[in-house]
Amino acid sequence: MQIVRITEARLPTPWTEFIMVGFEEIKTKCNHIALLHGNIEENTSILTRIHSECLTGDALFSLRCDCGFQLQAALSSIAHESCGVLIYHRQEGRNIGLLNKIRAYALQDQGVDTVEANYQLGFAADERDFTVCAEILSLLKIKSIRLLTNNPDKVNMLSSAGINITERVPLIVGRNPNNAKYLDTKAEKMGHMLSTLNK
Ligand SMILES: Nc1nc2c(ncn2[C@@H]2O[C@H](COP(=O)(O)OP(=O)(O)OP(=O)(O)O)[C@@H](O)[C@H]2O)c(=O)[nH]1
């Protein structure tokens, strides 16, 4: 185990009152959060969102991406189920970090796409590691999940990390003129399943 469950408290939101559980990685001291709704231990195929940190989209209302819209839609969907969980995975910018994401945005402002920008900065297109998410689910005694995502690679990466995914549930929200090219690149170069979007 590389992660420890530290503390928990109530988190009332516009959708429901979650139990917020805080975790800490032993080596790095990096922390992550899980929001729990309902009796997750007694059920299987729990509706789950593993949400990668995006400070700009999640907290600052950025229209460059779809993250903030996905976060709200996921919390709403989970609240409508008898139980569900959202893991807020603190690997900002597909794990290149906030400042490198801003560097990547600067390159995108000059015309390169999100994948090429990562390459130009010396990173892979996606630097995330989902091992810690598998450990959080294990600590929460969650056996299997229905995963809210449009990214088939994410399903594969999470399965490789040991997570039992019984179904992929689409989460297509938030397209706007500012993120249209970004979403198209995710569909074309990263295989995201966004085809029901109105272009
Ligand atoms: N490196 C980089 N990261 C970005 C960029 N735009 C958003 N992100 C980060 O991308 C992460 C979200 O990943 P996405 O590729 O949007 O989506 P996903 O999590 O793979 O798939 P979904 O489950 O469908 O949302 C967050 O950590 C964002 O901060 C960008 O242009 N460059």
Ligand SMILES: [Zn+2]
């Ligand atoms: Zn984002």
